[in-house]
Amino acid sequence: MAKVTFIEHDGLEQVVDIPTGWTLMQGAVQSGVAGIEGECGGSCACATCHCYVDEALVDSLPPPSETEEEMLGCTASERRSNSRLSCQIRVSDALDGIVVRLPETQS
Amino acid sequence: MFRFDPYSPAVDADPFPFYKTLRDDHPCFWSEEANMWVLSRYDDIVTALNDWETYSSAKGNLMDEMPNRAGNTLGTTDPPRHDRLRSIVQFAFTKKAVEGLTEPVRASANRALDAVQGEKTFDFVSDVSSKVTVDVLFGLFNLPRENERMVRDKAVLMVQSDPRTRQKGPEHLAAFQWMSEYAKELVELRKREPGDDLITALIQAEVAGEKLADREVQMTITTLIMAGIESLSGFLAMFALNLADHADARRRLAANPALIPDAIEESLRFNTSAQRFRRCLQKDVELHGQTMRAGDFVCLAYGSGNRDERRFANAHLYDIDRKPKGHLGFGGGVHACLGTAFARLAARVACEEFLKRVPEFVRVQDQLPWMPSTTFRSPTRLELAVG
Numbered sequence: 095m096a097k098v099t100f101i102e103h104d105g106l107e108q109v110v111d112i113p114t115g116w117t118l119m120q121g122a123v124q125s126g127v128a129g130i131e132g133e134c135g136g137s138c139a140c141a142t143c144h145c146y147v148d149e150a151l152v153d154s155l156p157p158p159s160e161t162e163e164e165m166l167g168c169t170a171s172e173r174r175s176n177s178r179l180s181c182q183i184r185v186s187d188a189l190d191g192i193v194v195r196l197p198e199t200q201s
Numbered sequence: 202m203f204r205f206d207p208y209s210p211a212v213d214a215d216p217f218p219f220y221k222t223l224r225d226d227h228p229c230f231w232s233e234e235a236n237m238w239v240l241s242r243y244d245d246i247v248t249a250l251n252d253w254e255t256y257s258s259a260k261g262n263l264m265d266e267m268p269n270r271a272g273n274t275l276g277t278t279d280p281p282r283h284d285r286l287r288s289i290v291q292f293a294f295t296k297k298a299v300e301g302l303t304e305p306v307r308a309s310a311n312r313a314l315d316a317v318q319g320e321k322t323f324d325f326v327s328d329v330s331s332k333v334t335v336d337v338l339f340g341l342f343n344l345p346r347e348n349e350r351m352v353r354d355k356a357v358l359m360v361q362s363d364p365r366t367r368q369k370g371p372e373h374l375a376a377f378q379w380m381s382e383y384a385k386e387l388v389e390l391r392k393r394e395p396g397d398d399l400i401t402a403l404i405q406a407e408v409a410g411e412k413l414a415d416r417e418v419q420m421t422i423t424t425l426i427m428a429g430i431e432s433l434s435g436f437l438a439m440f441a442l443n444l445a446d447h448a449d450a451r452r453r454l455a456a457n458p459a460l461i462p463d464a465i466e467e468s469l470r471f472n473t474s475a476q477r478f479r480r481c482l483q484k485d486v487e488l489h490g491q492t493m494r495a496g497d498f499v500c501l502a503y504g505s506g507n508r509d510e511r512r513f514a515n516a517h518l519y520d521i522d523r524k525p526k527g528h529l530g531f532g533g534g535v536h537a538c539l540g541t542a543f544a545r546l547a548a549r550v551a552c553e554e555f556l557k558r559v560p561e562f563v564r565v566q567d568q569l570p571w572m573p574s575t576t577f578r579s580p581t582r583l584e585l586a587v588g
């Protein structure tokens with residue numbers, strides 16, 4: 095279980111408890127975080143769960159797969175150095191307290 | 202004593218009361234008839250979908266698997282091989298890639314609707330949903346335009362099982378065999394005459410420096426045809442059924458087609474055709490007081506998770522204003538449906554054209570004939586009366 099803070103583009107903050115093994119996308123969608131769409135269901139095929147991960151933690155995550163890299167090229171909002179697809183980040187205790195910022199638009 | 206038999210015609214016809222008992226009283230249930238565990242709560246299904254190391258697909262993902270299929274398709278391999286294979290196929294199914302299909306789907310829907318113009322009643326399944334899906338899929342894969350009807354019939358037959366013997370009958374296996382042979386011929390054709398299409402891409406693709414085996418190309422194509430034709434057609438039929446049963450929703454869509462995508466999402470949640478898939482446990486798992494053992498099969502009842510009141514308030518109601526994010530209509534996790542963008546687009550465009558031409562309709566049959574299948578659920582005929 096990890097406490098994850100999602101910050102919408104307009105500044106709205108939501109703190110969500112996400113079970114270990116779930117992805118950030120699933121946790122966000124389950125809790126009604128508006129800025130994550132997750133249209134493809136979590137298979138890394140749509141880039142509508144784009145997020146900006148806490149700079150301090152981004153390097154400690156497993157790096158994006160080749161497919162995620164490709165899909166990150168298709169995001170509707172600007173891709174930054176800390177851009178990730180939240181369906182590809184699985185929650186563990188190590189992510190407790192992570193802050194995830196959401197882009198202006200997903201599609 | 203409560204039983205859950207996914208082979209039973211009663212479950213084909215209406216699985217939802219069974220699902221409710223499963224969720225409330227037996228959230229981790231051993232079905233003797235299916236010879237597997239059944240998970241029915243939303244949270245448990247999502248947890249399983251996100252944990253492919255424990256809930257493996259490599260022994261097959263259909264409730265009744267077909268011979269020599271497991272291990273050779275996207276749905277029946279685990280990462281990392283799955284991910285490499287998927288990255289090859291996925292490019293053809295991104296939102297951008299399928300946008301070009303809007304007008305072909307529209308034209309196809311109008312051809313089907315032209316043929317029933319003026320009829321007082323028609324069968325939505327054979328006259329509309331099957332025709333449109335076959336037509337569009339043949340275009341998508343650039344398949345030779347012969348055998349269209351045969352391909353459709355076999356795709357529908359191969360996903361079925363026999364309720365008496367609780368396994369696939371000779372006719373279902375023969376249909377699968379026919380489709381495998383058909384795919385094999387397509388592969389040979391594209392090897393001789395490569396084109397700018399998905400089959401050629403699969404033949405030429407390499408995963409970790411190796412070309413795909415012929416069997417993998419063949420089984421992947423077989424699955425894409427099955428999913429593209431049977432699954433999409435089944436969904437369209439369920440969508441039409443919902444609009445027949447919910448006249449208020451239908452009238453709102455006819456008056457304001459911008460609402461159609463919301464109605465599609467709610468139909469995916471409410472009663473989509475893909476009801477149940479399975480996984481195989483790679484280690485012992487304790488859940489709700491039960492111990493599931495490594496090697497056991499587990500059914501993930503998406504259709505039940507989608508009706509879980511713990512996740513969706515008033516889950517038994519069809520509500521096009523719900524916007525049900527996170528529904529399991531396309532499964533989820535690494536194996537979430539490949540064709541989501543295509544299915545959404547095809548359903549939207551077909552619905553737009555259909556409601557323009559036939560804004561008012563009712564169901565003719567009181568009782569629908571349901572396809573006998575442990576995995577999918579849709580009517581084999583859906584007679585609609587116009588006006």
